[in-house]
Ligand SMILES: Nc1ncnc2c1ncn2[C@@H]1O[C@H](COP(=O)(O)OP(=O)(O)OP(=O)(O)O)[C@@H](O)[C@H]1O
């Protein structure tokens with residue numbers, strides 16, 4: 001069974017069609033690049049897959065279940081069980097330290113607290129020395145890596161990464177892509193990366209191109 | 214969730230502290246008022262128990278009661294000893310106890326009276342025996358503890374109510390023969406001796422018969438002392454009625470037909486508490502308004518914070534928190550601020566009473582206790598916690614109308 005199964009998904013905001021008749025599948029552990037220029041609907045599609053929006057037509061199934069058919073609490077539970085998101089806007093909780101953000105993600109996902117895993121992730125993303133820093137002190141690129149670390153800390157089945165490399169230089173973009181793929185491979189995580197960053201094509205073969213609308 | 218709520222409170226630390234202070238101030242004020250009014254009323258009631266009427270020199274009835282029942286004011290003057298015998302002959306009087314005031318030892322009043330005084334206040338001897346011979350004294354529990362005086366100790370009183378060693382009657386010292394067990398009444402702070410002992414200190418020769426029996430043969434000579442020395446006088450008489458009729462007849466008769474004044478502790482105390490009561494009610498209203506303002510400020514802070522952290526709240530939900538959990542964080546913030554305010558207020562309130570007690574001897578004299586808890590305090594704390602939760606309710610309810618996707622795609 002496919003972990004993620006999109007069939008003929010269409011979605012419109014107001015008068016404009018943002019996504020039209022989009023279909024693709026991802027098996028458990030699969031990787032896919034969602035490539036498209038700014039405004040092509042990448043973030044919108046991630047919100048659709050996360051069940052925050054409902055498609056106007058077509059279906060999106062997560063582990064065989066169509067989110068649109070579920071009442072809100074069940075949809076929230078399904079998202080909690082399967083999905084992690086790296087937000088394009090990062091959304092780090094500034095009241096907490098970097099480590100606090102990772103701990104929060106583990107707790108909210110219902111995973112046991114795993115300090116060793118947190119340390120490992122922070123080290124792998126070059127953030128170990130920032131573990132207890134206030135978030136305001138992080139640079140844009142550090143903040144982006146922090147958001148990635150937080151999403152990985154919760155060990156989701158399906159990781160939706162929205163522009164994870166937009167603020168990173170080539171070396172770091174390369175490093176982040178490798179880490180995402182390695183972690184995904186090690187944990188069996190299914191990875192969908194939405195980006196306009198063609199650099200990532202070097203790492204992932206399966207690509208869905210979104211046309212500008 | 215607790216750690217997150219704490220993190221948010223810490224993030225806006227100054228505002229949090231101000232909120233806590235505001236509530237603490239209100240709570241402290243409420244606690245002080247509660248303890249003061251309840252303890253004062255309690256104490257007034259206990260001190261005047263068994264005393265139906267006080268007879269003394271003309272003047273302010275309140276002053277008469279304050280000086281001879283609560284021992285906090287100066288006396289209205291002296292009255293002739295014969296008044297005691299007149300009262301004792303009255304069929305409506307069950308008991309009449311003389312008081313001769315005027316001296317103190319280190320600020321503790323020396324009261325010339327008879328052993329029945331001790332019985333009125335339900336006091337019992339802890340050590341030694343009751344005073345009998347002149348110059349023998351029995352100490353209240355606080356007096357013994359604070360002066361460190363024990364049985365056999367000799368001391369001299371000084372004139373007046375204030376502690377002024379320069380006016381000491383060093384020639385006529387007292388000897389401690391007994392110490393009373395604590396009673397929680399004014400007796401704890403008194404030094405009891407016979408009326409004759411007080412006279413002796415002031416060079417008034419007592420009659421051979423002494424005050425207790427004066428009524429039988431010396432009622433005339435008490436007023437006109439044949440030896441020309443100062444007349445034996447007493448300060449006041451504590452009266453216990455024999456029957457209800459006396460309560461109606463006796464005060465009116467005394468006030469109308471004699472040069473004496475009769476005042477009822479119950480009436481004067483009620484008048485005093487009534488005066489106090491209005492002021493206390495005003496202060497209490499003010500304190501509750503302060504608490505309400507504290508609640509309002511929590512509300513304003515949480516509401517603006519809720520707006521500022523809409524993104525965080527949406528994020529928490531998308532990361533797996535239920536709406537109840539997210540609401541819980543906000544409610545917890547309100548509750549924590551209220552709880553901190555309530556506890557700080559509790560501590561400050563009791564501390565203020567302790568401070569007041571240390572700086573105003575009168576408050577110590579009426580037995581204001583800073584370190585006791587009143588059941589009403591639990592009600593105050595509960596009310597303040599409720600204010601905190603109530604103030605957080607509307608900000609918390611905002612989680613029900615946020616569009617998660619839209620909120621999350623706005624810049625952070
Ligand atoms: N809430 C909304 N209401 C109306 N239009 C919207 C809304 N959200 C997005 N859009 C429009 O949908 C289109 C796709 O937006 P989306 O955010 O998905 O693009 P994107 O591919 O993520 O772009 P970027 O790379 O800049 O993040 C845009 O034209 C945008 O203006």
Ligand SMILES: [Mg+2]
Pocket residue numbers: 042043044088162
């Ligand atoms: Mg986008």
